[in-house]
Amino acid sequence: MKLFIGNLPYDVTEAEVLQIFRDFGEVVNTNLVIDHFSGRPKGFAFVEMSTRSEGHRAMETLNKQEYKNRQLVCNEAQPQKKGKKRR
Numbered sequence: 001m002k003l004f005i006g007n008l009p010y011d012v013t014e015a016e017v018l019q020i021f022r023d024f025g026e027v028v029n030t031n032l033v034i035d036h037f038s039g040r041p042k043g044f045a046f047v048e049m050s051t052r053s054e055g056h057r058a059m060e061t062l063n064k065q066e067y068k069n070r071q072l073v074c075n076e077a078q079p080q081k082k083g084k085k086r087r
Contacts, residue, residue, distance in 0.1 A: 001055025006044045006073035021047050025054030
């Protein structure tokens, strides 16, 4: 199950995101989205959990949870829409 995590602090690392989700099960993949110009995180990431039950448990627990003085947004990721890529 692929999750979208929003409202992350801009100083967060991919290792920190991985650590947050490890408590809920096996993390298959993490993708912290980085700004191409500044090289800093954009404040959101995608995390893929090995099973839907682990993903749902993480989503229910972490959505609206406080992390480094920010209220996280955690929900199921939507498939990327076809069309032009943004630059």
